[in-house]
Amino acid sequence: TLDxxxxxxLLALFPKGDxxxxxxxxxxxxxxxxxRITEKILDRGGYYPQLPVQKKGDNxxxxxxxxxxxxLFPDCDVSYLRERVLQYSYAHIEQVVDAILSTGKYPERLEYGKMDPSEGIRSEKYKSQAQLQLIQDYPQIWKSSVRAVLAENNWDYIKCYDHLKEMGSNGFWNTIRNFFFYWSSTPSHHTKLTVTDPDLLDQLNQLQQHAVRKQVEKDRQLAVQLNLTEYTDQQQLITCDCxxxxxxxxxxxxxxxxxxxxxxxxxxxxxSEGLFGQGTLRSQPRIHCISMDECTGYFGQNTLRHLLSDDIWKAYESSLLEEGVRAEQQVLCCACPYFELDESTKPLEWVYTNRVLKTMARWMMxxxxxxxxxxxxxxxxxxxxSLFQCKNPTCKTLTCLTCRRPVRGAHTCWEKESDGLRLYVEKAMADAVKxxxxxxxxxxxxxxxxxxxxxPCGYKMCxxxxxxxGKESYDHFCSHFRAIPGSKCNACNKCDLYKTEPENEAVQKAADRAKRQYIQAHPEIASSDMLIGPASAMDKLGDWKxxxxxxxxxxxxNLIV
Structure with missing residues (x-):
């Protein structure tokens, strides 16, 4: 009580403290x-571990x-961070940061800067109610199995629900067996569970909405099929003009x-073809009729929005937006169509209109x-x-503006192309001896x-x-005795049965040739400080100029634009 x-x-003095x-x-x-604690905090510049801002219902x-x-660590594996957080009882952020920085190494995640809700830390209240709810949802599965599945899936209710659904669907005879084993006239699982955890309530609502959408889609497909059957019976079908x-x-x-x-x-x-294929429909405000006849009609925006999938419609909208913005003023995300308009620099065409600069360039050739x-x-x-943070809530990718690649951890520009060079050379080396x-x-x-x-096809070759x-078989090879194994036969010029010529020279030539070809096709990965020399005095003077x-x-x- 004294503590x-x-x-x-202390909380009255430091209301945000942990x-x-x-x-x-x-x-x-x-x-x-x-x-003494207050004095210690003031000696440290007023710093003390504070409680993070929590969302409603979160822990x-x-x-x-x-x-x-x-x-802090958008490229670190979430499960690794979760284990670290659970190791400490207070000042979790400070202690985890100190531990990671002291080691300097941590496992990386595939999705940079993204965290799925299922990867979070669940409260004891959530765990208890999620377990009881799953036991009620799947009474035919052992309670110990339910708990094991929860532990495997970080106690996430939705993941465990799908997992247990697969475990419970073991065929007709298993269903009959479960009916006799678990059926009761007054089963305990018929008593409705009272769920109070907000996260679990939200997930239960998600499952319910998913079931409703699934049923609506089934009903729609059935209605379409019945409608098509009725049209066919009445011979009222309409022919597509395409x-x-x-x-x-x-x-x-x-x-x-x-x-x-x-x-x-x-x-x-x-x-789809007009946007992602030939690109003829990009930035087109109106999508004209595709009939072979000379028709002045077009497809309405509302019609296309209802018909097209989300990704195709978003690509079409992005193409319309890009049309009104100059390409050099766009700062693009590498993972989605999101871009921002850079107004910090004027267009280069504005500089070309300078008559003094044009005249000077003409006189100096x-x-x-x-x-x-x-x-x-x-x-x-x-x-x-050098970096651009995408503000699309479904993307949030950090883009390197130099190499146009996602930034993950210790980023190295053209790393993918460098790996491509390595793989290309390795393939050429393998092709040289295969x-x-x-x-x-x-x-x-x-x-x-x-x-x-x-x-395996039956073909036989040397x-x-x-x-x-195929016909001469082993007669194709030299059968003469040689005192020194592996030495050249002086009696015939047939191939050796076991010996092969050294392949190191052929492999090296293939590697050098492949490297030159790849760098010619991808000049951006060539090091900028690679020089062909020695450089002459005129070359040095020209480079300095x-x-x-x-x-x-x-x-x-920098002053003009």
Whole structure:
């Protein structure tokens, strides 16, 4: 009780403080604990562990985990952070950060900056009620099995519900057995459980809404089928003007003129191809009728919104938005269509209108456009920074503006291309020593054994000279005795039965050739400090002139744009 009074006094002085932290501090001070703890906090610059901002119905451990997983370590595995948080009784954020920074290593997660609600820390109230609810939902499954499934799935009710549903669906005979084993005239699980935890109530509502949507979709499909059957019986089907299939009226879309009808499949395919394929429909405010006749009609926006899937409709809306914004002013997310307008830099075309600059470039025979573009790129990069945080609530990806890749942990630009170079070279090295069956085109490489290769298709070939030896078999190989095994035969020129020529030289040549080809196709991964030298004095002078010119242009553009 005395400690409780002291904690209340400390909370009055530091209202945002962590009570568990204050309880831990009281163990070190027997006399005047409040004064001494207050003095210690003030000596540390007024810093003390505070309670994180909690959402309604949430617990403080989960609030700490959210800060660690979304703000401080967005690339760290959530389960690793969760285990760390549960190790401490107070100042969870501070102690977890100290522990991670002291080791310097942690497992990474695949989804950068994202945390699924099922990965959170559940309260004891939630765990207890979730277990009772699952036992009531699946009375035929042992209670110990329910608890084990909960432990495996971080006590998340929805995940466990689906998991137990799969476990419970073991066929007709298992259903009959469970009926006789678990049926009772007054079963205890018929008593409705009172759920008070807000998170569990929300998940129960999600399951209910999912069941309703699933039933509505089943009813819709049944209605469509019955409607199609009725149209067929009455011979009232309407032909699509694109694929010429017969459909009911409800499964057709009409142009604004009302003269042409198209089925949902054709319109969806047309929009998908126009946006993601040929791109002819991007930034088109009106989608015209796709009839072969000269029709002035079009498809209405409401019609397309109702017909198209969410991803296709969002892509169409994004294309309309991009049309009104200059490409160089867009700061794009690499994972979704979200972008922001960069108004910190004026368009480069505004600089081209400067007559003095154009006249000077003409007199100096200076290709100013290329140098201006390089300098303008440096200015925009310095103003925008190197990273872009997507504000799309379903994405939130951190994009590197240099290599246009998601930033995860210790980011290295062009890391993917570097891996591609490695894989491309490794494939070329393997291709240099592999053999391919001309009959079934199966590729293989011999690790040991003789040089007579039998393909699964029945084709037989020599591994050394690749000749078809289906008829001559082992007669193709040298059978003369040699005093020194592996030495060249002086009696014939046949292939050796076991020996193969060294492949190191062929592998190295293939690797060098593949590396040159890949760097030519991906010049962005070539190191900027790679020089072909030694450079002459004229080369050094030209490079100095180029860099000086770009520096002057960059400083000038920084003032103009």
């Amino acid at each position: 409780k009074e002291h904690v209340q006094q 009570p568990e932290y204050f309880y831990a501090c009281l163990q070190y001070y027997k006399q005047d604990p409040v004064e 403080r451990l989960n609030a700490c985990l959210s800060i660690l997983a979304l703000d 694929c010429y299939s017969d459909e009911s009226f409800e499964q057709l879309v009409f142009c604004s003129e009302g003269q042409h009808a198209f089925c949902h499949r054709c319109v969806t395919h047309y929009m 200076w290709d100013i456009q290329q140098d201006l573009e390089i300098a303008y790129g440096r200015v925009t990069k310095s103003r925008r920074g 053999r391919t069956c001309p009959n079934c085109f199966l590729s293989f490489q011999k690790s040991d054994g003789c040089n007579k290769i039998a393909c 591994y050394v000279c690749r000749k078809d030896i 180029q860099q000086t010119t770009l520096w002057i242009l960059e400083k000038g553009l």
